[in-house]
Amino acid sequence: MGENDDRVGEHDSGMSEGEQSSKGRSRRGLLALLAAGTVGAGLGVAALSERFDGEGDSPPGAGTDERSENTSASESDEPSETTGTDEPSATTATTSGLTETDTPTTDTPTTDTPAQTGDTTGAETSAESDTSSENGAATDTETRSETDTESETSTETGASTTATPAESGTETAATDVPPETDAPEGTETPTTTDTETSTGPASQWRSETPLPLAHSDAGGGVVDGRLLYFGGFDSGVDTNAVAQTFTYEPAEAGEGTWTRVEDLPKAVWGPCGVTVENRVYSFGGVSNPAEGENEPTDDIFVYESGEGWRNLTAESGVRCPYPNWAMGGIYDPESRLVYCVGGGTGDTDAETATNHGTGGTTHWSFDEHRLWTFDPEAEEVVDDSLAQLPEAKRWPTVARVVVDGRTKIHALGGVKSTAGSTDSNFRYDPVDDEWEAATPTPIPGHYATTDNPVIDNQLYLSHGLFRENGESLSVDSFRSFCHRYDPVADEFDTSLPDEGTPRVGCVDAVIDGRLYTVAGHVKRYDQQGYHDCMSVSSSFEP
Template sequence: MSVSKTRTVQIRWNMTGALLAWCLTASLAFADEWRSAAAIPKGAEEVYGIAAGGKLYVFGGLGLDWNAMGMVMEYDPGTDIWTRKRDMPRGLHHVALAEVKGRIYMFGGFTLPEKGKPMWVPVNDAWEYDPQADAWRALAPLPVARGSANAIHINGRIHVIGGATLPAGLKEEWVHPSRNIAVGTHEVYDLASNSWTKAADMPTPRNHATGAAVDNRIYIIGGRIGSVFIPNAFNIDLVEEYNPAKDQWQLRTPMPTPRSASAWGVYGGQIYVAGGEIRHRDIWGTYTAVEAFDPKSNSWIRHSPMPMPRHGLAGDFIGNHFHLVSGSVQSGTNASGLITNTDRHDILVIDRK
């Protein structure tokens, strides 16, 4: 495994400095257009989106006391209608999704402990969902149980990278809020053989990151280090590229806005990152930022901001339409009792003419 000799984690908490860095490292894209589409029937935070067969599928949702809703919703852009589909096999949150030939693959996540207070227990679940049949099928389990990882498909293999799990050597059943439990674990699922192999771990352990593939290379962007819980974690801007042919990682240009719990999608060879959250001292917030990484030029382009800031939202592209659905406008756990989830469905139309 080869990694750049200099690996500096850049954590920018000074808002003026972050704004200056954003202006210096990202060029402004024009011709952006925002549209509204049918709201999702049930708004929630911690929803996860992926496109398949020309439709958008939204999974998950997190209710009170961390009860996972396990919902599956299908959005048809041709009719602007949402349809409720068969629920997830069990209630999980912070799952990793990938799409291959119209089928959707789901890995890991967290669930509640069998007894005691509500907490997050990492699982090794692996599932295939067939949207046409509206049916689930269990797969060979993920070797290392973890949640908030990324799943990226390349050439018949799905790479499950990063996330958060239980610390080794400690007899704990759920993830402790203050522990450094982010991992760089990299395991590869082979669809043909329904089996797993090991690959080079990601150099920077992280969770709640963006993960996508362009031209047979994998990119892990941003996320958080340390804890899986935002009050005890730090957002990072690092972009790491993985080459499956060489089983090697290297650094690329950092993301202008360090953040985690964003939505993302790929269009025109660029990786779009939207929204996310920050929590530091007296700052509890969510982002409107939309930024796109171009691997060919190793540079970032900033797009018009989202109409409403939020994190834990679902997103993906259908054609040149970047769908961004639901999420929460409040960072982290909401202790105020206010409802901070939204059913909003925004579309960023990308026009490069």
């Protein structure tokens, strides 16, 4: 997740002036005729309809679209250690919207990022795939034609990356460029054209400045009106975690600015990001040890504006109740507690963990039933034995809404380990400490918008990985639906416009009534399970 600008049809209308008759037509008659002609022309102009072009995704660079399709982090790919740093350059504004500044360097993991491969295909999507040329800088050349259909093509050659974080607490940092990696054997880098995903006044999506790197399955939140994007993994067969952190400051027409900030204390993918007022907490995630298998963690970090990251686990020993990834979480301002639910788990011996009858024995096969709370003021776990989620699952969309004047917490959709997708929708009442079943999602699967995608008490669920009737996974399982759920009526609306870029593993956030979806991937099941990440960013306004 071609950029299309709003267009308003405007036409100048001329008025032919009546000629005065030689047989005594009065000057008043002439003026009346002129007035009538003017009114008619005005009505003609007023009848012209305005056209609002649907907007899709743009590649890295100032408003250009990068289309690399990615993988589902719910799949159990194992990451490997990443290393390497470079010194940043002096402050400049690049065409990718990334702010660069001189800052001290720290150890930052770098990973190999192969060229984008394959065409983005999916049911009910339009063809929107771009690849970008990134040769040592996170910038791209923008090609934009002001027509109803915009074509943007570029070729990604797999650049050597430099990833240098800013010093703790700073808000600017060095340019990141994806490292060079070999794509799976037999793949090709396509040259494709972008077409409008939807046209007419119903379209409410627009392109945003792309993330400087192609990433997926990161954590997210909102700080000072800016989207915070942290961790995740790069393209590849393995899911190699990264520690890079960026902020995105929205602007009109989707021309916002990305800024590199201090790296996470540890490289992880699949962390649970939760916004608490002007802070963002990171819970768990999968790390890449120097040796051995990738493991879920129970670490807790917090990012504060002007302060950067703090490692709460290292400072005070506070930890999640179980090692996790793909867990869901939200902050409830009434109780002033963070609620965390489900997720994949490394605690495979726990009574609350299940492999869903698959017979799997590793942590990749197990999900948690647990719901637990964290106090952000005391920075401690409050209760790890609340009413259990009726169905253990990872990658649920977790959201807080109000129904009949009371806080309710939903856990919609998700994945049951290798047992497949689920359409379950459960609603939790914090006062009664009870779950109840609500209307299932329109299609089994997990949406890309997982982190409280609520606008005006309505849930907006977009993109994702979906499997109907037990169908086998393929690139066609990645889709870009946009569904709205009304928790009061307990109904779904599936008529919303489609953004058009199939992907999962996005970071989502709501800022000023607009839902942002950033990066993501599709998975090439016919290419050794290659995770094909993208930098696409888009937003939706109801």
